[in-house]
Amino acid sequence: MTKQETKGVQSHEATGPVALTSRHLLGIEGMSPIEIRSLLDRGHMFADNPHDGVSDALKGKTIINLFYENSTRTRVSFELAAKRLGGSVLNIAVAGSSVKKGETLLDTATTLNAMHPDILVIRHNCSGAALLLSQHVDSAVINAGDGRHEHPTQALLDALTICRRIGRIEGLKIAICGDIANSRVARSNIHLLGTLGAELRLVCPVTLLPANIGNMGVSVYTDFEAGIEGCDIVMMLRLQTERMAGTETPSQREYFNLFGLDSGKLMRAAPKALVMHPGPMNRGVEIDSATADDVEKSLIRTQVEMGVAARMACLEALVTRQT
Amino acid sequence: MTAIRFFDAHIIDPSQSIDGIGYLDVVDGVVDAIGLGTPLKTGKFEQVIDCKLSCLSPGLVDMRVQPADPGSEHLESLATLLAAAANGGITALACLPDTRPVIDEASAIDSLCLRASRIGGSRLYAYGAATKSLAGTEMAELGLMAEAGAIGFTNSTTSIDDSLIMRRLLAYSSMLDKPFIQHCEDHALTADSEMNEGETSTRLGLLGSPSEAEVIIIDRDLHLLRRTEARYHVAHISTRAGIEAVRQAKAEGLAVTADTSPPYFLLNELAISTYNTAFKLSPPLRSEDDRQAVIEGLADGAIDAISSDHMPVDRDAKMQPFGPAQPGASGVDTLLALSLTLVHQGHISMTRIIEALSLAPASILDTTGGTLSPGGAADFILFRPDSSWIIAGANFKSDSRITPFESHPVQGIVDATYVDGAAIFLRQ
Numbered sequence: 227m228t229k230q231e232t233k234g235v236q237s238h239e240a241t242g243p244v245a246l247t248s249r250h251l252l253g254i255e256g257m258s259p260i261e262i263r264s265l266l267d268r269g270h271m272f273a274d275n276p277h278d279g280v281s282d283a284l285k286g287k288t289i290i291n292l293f294y295e296n297s298t299r300t301r302v303s304f305e306l307a308a309k310r311l312g313g314s315v316l317n318i319a320v321a322g323s324s325v326k327k328g329e330t331l332l333d334t335a336t337t338l339n340a341m342h343p344d345i346l347v348i349r350h351n352c353s354g355a356a357l358l359l360s361q362h363v364d365s366a367v368i369n370a371g372d373g374r375h376e377h378p379t380q381a382l383l384d385a386l387t388i389c390r391r392i393g394r395i396e397g398l399k400i401a402i403c404g405d406i407a408n409s410r411v412a413r414s415n416i417h418l419l420g421t422l423g424a425e426l427r428l429v430c431p432v433t434l435l436p437a438n439i440g441n442m443g444v445s446v447y448t449d450f451e452a453g454i455e456g457c458d459i460v461m462m463l464r465l466q467t468e469r470m471a472g473t474e475t476p477s478q479r480e481y482f483n484l485f486g487l488d489s490g491k492l493m494r495a496a497p498k499a500l501v502m503h504p505g506p507m508n509r510g511v512e513i514d515s516a517t518a519d520d521v522e523k524s525l526i527r528t529q530v531e532m533g534v535a536a537r538m539a540c541l542e543a544l545v546t547r548q549t
Numbered sequence: 550m551t552a553i554r555f556f557d558a559h560i561i562d563p564s565q566s567i568d569g570i571g572y573l574d575v576v577d578g579v580v581d582a583i584g585l586g587t588p589l590k591t592g593k594f595e596q597v598i599d600c601k602l603s604c605l606s607p608g609l610v611d612m613r614v615q616p617a618d619p620g621s622e623h624l625e626s627l628a629t630l631l632a633a634a635a636n637g638g639i640t641a642l643a644c645l646p647d648t649r650p651v652i653d654e655a656s657a658i659d660s661l662c663l664r665a666s667r668i669g670g671s672r673l674y675a676y677g678a679a680t681k682s683l684a685g686t687e688m689a690e691l692g693l694m695a696e697a698g699a700i701g702f703t704n705s706t707t708s709i710d711d712s713l714i715m716r717r718l719l720a721y722s723s724m725l726d727k728p729f730i731q732h733c734e735d736h737a738l739t740a741d742s743e744m745n746e747g748e749t750s751t752r753l754g755l756l757g758s759p760s761e762a763e764v765i766i767i768d769r770d771l772h773l774l775r776r777t778e779a780r781y782h783v784a785h786i787s788t789r790a791g792i793e794a795v796r797q798a799k800a801e802g803l804a805v806t807a808d809t810s811p812p813y814f815l816l817n818e819l820a821i822s823t824y825n826t827a828f829k830l831s832p833p834l835r836s837e838d839d840r841q842a843v844i845e846g847l848a849d850g851a852i853d854a855i856s857s858d859h860m861p862v863d864r865d866a867k868m869q870p871f872g873p874a875q876p877g878a879s880g881v882d883t884l885l886a887l888s889l890t891l892v893h894q895g896h897i898s899m900t901r902i903i904e905a906l907s908l909a910p911a912s913i914l915d916t917t918g919g920t921l922s923p924g925g926a927a928d929f930i931l932f933r934p935d936s937s938w939i940i941a942g943a944n945f946k947s948d949s950r951i952t953p954f955e956s957h958p959v960q961g962i963v964d965a966t967y968v969d970g971a972a973i974f975l976r977q
Contacts, residue, residue, distance in 0.1 A: 331870065353870070
């Protein structure tokens, strides 16, 4: 399989647009390895050609970004991805919009639906919001993060990042570290990396561990250094500062001491271990700057770059299915 | 004098251990005679009704119904609630005090009961709020409400958090000889929670709260109960640990009772997998093991009664993502049919299910109904236990039409409901 994946990387230019079995991209859970691999292959092709005009799959298509949570990175990434494919993009930031005036998600959905967009990209603070939206609109829906549930394009860009650097996912030891309980990135990555055959470890304080997560094919560590021992990838998650005020963890200082990543702790990982973070980072909280900015070891900037490519693959796949 | 005879009925009256083909004579709204076989006594009857082997049992006594009226009449008026109850075979219902205004004083009890009696139909009883405005901090005028007819006290959909207030409430209700009905939930453990904690909550990314939130309150209350002579009732019990605590307390001889509701013995947390907010209830749907424990509890009597836990919810409050959606669902239209599922599945006998739906709640609340013994009020229903239908909220008599059992096939159709010997509902 390793060979196949490597081959996939090399022969990606030969692959065409992917057609998904689902009309929407709401989560990684339930996607087949074949679908995921073909999205990644297509993502490789876009990553190799990071400019406009590589495909006009979205020409004449309208994409609406509906963001109920602030996000610069993801929104810009989707916008750029859509524009590179020739699509028209409309951004709706919730602050200052009718949503702030009390309009419900479904009323907004009805309103936007009447304008016949082709794809709605939604980020919402409630788990299940993207599914709810998809049940009430005619367009395809991409989940750009719903509550604690899923963030499928983040997992795809993470996998693409890993594939481009290492060439495979299967058999890699990957540690996902930090606020697992509240992380949609963690859930999507558990599904995706697990589906593609990585050995997954979750490393976090026990107060940030969701119930029965062990049933999702992962092993759990509450000792940071033991958890990342021998890992090829150390993926750090953002910990919201309000969770470090004595509720989930005692203090920022204690959190960084026990669960923060620095170059010393990283020594415990595999010799060529790589560091990832979905951003935005809390420098000095979950990761120190020296590690985050280490061009040899940190994939964080590549992740952002791959975000556009991965999202181009997703947008293209959804319109391909529509036509 | 009005005399009516019902014959060739499958009489089920757990209070008298009657279960067989027989008859019922009603004179002036009171049960005159009941028995198996053909009636011996002859006499003049204004009406002689051939029941054609339909079941005839005491009417259902629904001990947990939240009226929306007064305060949220747009969700459901008292009249449609009573009509739906009659349609569902419910001859008596006990109303939670969480209306606007809150039923936390005698005049509110008076008002609700008086309005219900003007409308007519099923008997309506009211609980008094245990604390002023249901805030959980100051004891409401329990004594005056008892005089006005309150049948028990409860803080509705919240637990009494403060142990000292809880101790005093138990003591004070024992003085008034009224049961205390507790919704058992450790609110600190359930703060912000969206569903039961477990693998499903983890997969869905919904914030889970542990099922122990129920038994923690039950355990505390049972300790307090040992210091008083109170009667303590656990409402809509839903966890194995909670049921076991009640079972043990009963064995110890404490005056404790419990009820549950159909969602807790027919559904589990997996139903939430598509974030359908009709499944958002309080308490939340639990694990399959808890569901099994509820069935076991109903079978062995650890759980005494089944209530509808009827809760009108605004459709807009449900047309939301799962987290912010309001918990609750309609229940009076489907109480009998859903409960009979346990009989059809072979878990529980017909007499036990009828006991749990009528005799048990009537005894806990000390109300009329629950029995067809001679001399008592003729509150009963005729139903066909095997007739099937498919639940559709749109067809409910209740204005509250959100149900977690939408499209659910069930068996059991109520054909007639009688209160004081008069038909308050007859299926056309």
